[in-house]
Amino acid sequence: MELKGWSGAKRAARKSRKEMSPAEIRLWLELRKEPGGHYFRREHPAGPYRLDFYCAKAKLCIEIDGEAHGYGDRPARDAKRDAWLATQNVRTLRIPAREAMKNLDGVLLHILTTIAVKG
Template identity: 55%
Template sequence: MTPPEIALWLALRGNEEGLRFRKQHAAGPYVLDFYCAPARLAIEVDGEAHNRGDRPDRDVTRDAWLVEQDIRVPHYPAREMLANLNDVVRQITSVALQRRTSIES
């Protein structure tokens, strides 16, 4: 894991809402950076490598497959983890709580 991913992982593990996240979670042929199963929410941390070569096309293909599985996939730039980690965590937990509630209903 990269330093931004480690920072996010530590923050997600300690979230006050009790949401459980998995890191490096297998989903079909893909490995997700982070996943919250009850919310069907994948979190992707995009570093510079996501802009190179065929990676953008692979990301689009993966995200389309995940959407077909009813998994939402927000992307966050790696630099955002370092600059605004608390805001990112608040946003992620808010989305996860909303999705979990709507799935449970």
């Protein structure tokens, strides 16, 4: 089953591709090289959401979380979103933005290890 986005999510994803954060750009420059032979999409619409990065073959969503994800209602919203993705058989891997900036090699290794461990 292909993971498709609703029209609002498609519009938001299209706009977000032009407004990526520095951490997202840094990771994207590596993910677009298809590490480990895995193809990733950026700002992929999925239902009512948009995913920072998505590997359809591995059914893996990668989210780059800035500091705002730890405050207010964001943790609850993220949990709801992750639960919805789980109902679609998509795993979510959350990576702090500071890790993508400081330890990109470690982040890539973590992504590839997560893909290798299917479950």
